[in-house]
Amino acid sequence: MRLPGTRYQEHGWEQVRKLLGLCSLQAFRQIEMHQVLDPGQHATLLDAYTDAVAASLRANARTARGEAEGNSYGESVYELSLGLLYELQAQPAYWSAFAAAMASEHARSGAFWRDAAAEGVLRKKVNDMYATLRDKVDADNYIVATGRDCSPNKIYTYRMLDTAYREISGLFAAWEQHAAQVGAILGRPPAGTPIEVRQMKSIGGCKAEWIIRWSETLEQFGGSPGPLHTRSKRFASLKNSVDKIAALLAEIGDYEELSANMDSAEEWQGEAGEAALWMEDYWRVLGESEQAEASGLPQDEDRILAAPEDDVDDEAPADTGDVFDDTPAPDEAQLAAEQSRAEELSLPLRYLEMARAAQEAGSWTVRMLHDESLPIRLAVYHKLLGVADDTYPDAWLDPATGELPTLQQLAALDQISMPTLRKRRNEAIARLQAAGAR
Template identity: 85%
Template sequence: MRLPGTRYQEHGWEQVRKLLGHCSLQAFRQIEMHHVLDPAQHAALLDAYTDAVAASLRLNARNARGEAEGNSYGESVYELSLGLLYELQAQTAYWTAFVLAMAAEHTRSGAFWHDAAAEGVLRKKVNDMYATLRDKVDADNYMVATGRECSPNKIYTYRMLDTAYREISGLFAAWEQHAAQVGAILGRPLAGTPIEVRQLKSISACKAEWIIRWSESQAQFGGSPGPLHTKSKRFASLKNSPDKIAVLLAEIGDYEELSANMDSADDGLGEAGEAAAWLEDYWRVMGESEQAEASGQPHDEDRILAAPLPDDDVEAVAEDTHLESGEAADSAELAVEQARAGELSLPLRYLELARAAQETGSWTVRMMRDESLPIRLAVYHKLLGADDDTYPDAWLDPATGELPTLQQLAVLDQISMPTLRKRRNEAIARLQTAGAR
């Protein structure tokens, strides 16, 4: 299932779940799990857990599961897993719920994490933590992408309807073997091949009434009640709301159709429009500055871009620039940065040299002084494209001669792709607002 802004609702989730579960079990053998019993240690335990799982994920990055396709946006299972791990540090309520569940299990079973036979219990608790976090992350990014309200429960509802559609589609495809249930879904006895079998080519063609009748028929044909007909109140209102179901089905279908090649469309059309709007403001500001200078009036230095440094000056000021920007890293931080760059086949000192090559006096850098370097490069990537003559060589991936991809920038910043896009778009919005003043 694809929805605006979401990354974790597609086919790759099962492998993401398994990889995070596997790496979590390895991490539990390395960290002080008894600290789940001490609330004062929960934050420190999260840090230790994150470091241990991140290290384990990197060891699995090049195996078959890590390199497997995680979604239709080109993100691998490893990239999605690492992104969700770092989201856990930003949304600590999910970690708190996990450690409280671990402490409750300890009350019943003692230090069960030492028992090899309890691996299933550990995996279940890890799965629950990441499954709920996944829906929160996707709901947040859905709201950013669409401007519409969305909750994790609504994401869950979308997924239920998508699953129901696929179940119905399978029944229709094999209607002869499931004639009684297909007839119950269509609301009539079958007399030959039902035309709906040929018409149901996408979720957009699925009718809300079919979803309701399918759920109702599950008790008879599937052995257990369907999602709309259980004792749970989660979907109870939907079975009497076909109009609401129809709207949700249509939204899934419309987006899946529009996003068949979403990444290229986003980079080539949508982003180009936003870039043009911002660049128009930029040239207007530059024109006003030039007019002010020609008339002898003082110009507002905060509203213009400083000229780029000559290439032969970049290395001479690199070290001072690094220190003056307040982003100097100690040797341990540099080692971590180099490890991340190495994983992406970038030069080991990529972040260090790219940071030094920034134009410290420019208006854009001053406006984005609170953003990380990968976010700044993502802004340029969107506004000017991956390949522009104004980019310093230190910013470019030697393998392509272009800026790193958005996926690479997200890994360099240790955030998920949706978070990178959200922060990039927020930075661009600030530039647009400032340029319009």
């Protein structure tokens, strides 16, 4: 997504957050992390963190990730990462919020940053810090570029609408496989190839009514409420507000059309990770919004929401060798059957066995999905985080693609049909959402 003045809203953000996460983990091994427990030491700790991360970023400047294109304006991932790091020093409130989140986790788990198995937790907290700072930086630059008011939450709203458009575009492109949902979005059953499939070439051609109907269809077809159809008041001003949505869509479309070095549509359609990242961010923000409403706190639309401690993905899977849970280990006959199914799907023979062993013991998500099979659990991550994420253990991935197995493969591994897999996956996601909202 492009907007005037913004630098961090494009496809390169995924690599920026991964590089900052990697360098942050390296920095945490060098600095006195126990100082997060003392507010009086936060400024000193921020200086040490900035120096350590900057050195690590410079060491990664010539790597493939560091040199990768960060946005359409010629800035590399390294340059964007270094710039956001120094923005953190200029706006230390975001570091203070991060330190408070770390102290809160310490109260529950002790000095968890010393545990290699907790890298997923550390990455998640770093991601949350930089994601909120990113939107503040881009909102400020948008104001400078346009002279119009803009809050970080408005940037977040732009991103939601851009993601919605790309989701709708994907459904339109495969309308035959999604005929019922496409019909609900269009407001009529498709008879032959809908003309809208050919006409919608950019976000400027996306109708506001489709955004509203898309959100409405998500609970039925995706298993979770859409952003305009939750209890949260975050998008209350947009609910059924066709004019407001149309104006925001038009602004994104107009600027992207004017952008002289705009990427090709095909390249943008391929950025599935961007949508997955937005959905992860969406559940983080939605969770805190609902918690605030339930407690009767006022809703300040211009404030940055911190990550709730019980976020669905707060303890994303880390690459560890810990035992997954206390589920009885399969016997030899079961393992042989599993290996046979894996071989038929061109997966490693011991795929299920190794994938079970690679899961993070004791995480919140693991506890919530304790009764689900491994393929169902992976289908949940498939839906919420996408087919590829840097927190996934290698043992979860299909070596041929470097991604999670397809839903078809997961259904075959579980010896169930695709409709049954989707049903159980959606029920599991609903339980996670219900628990996270409490």
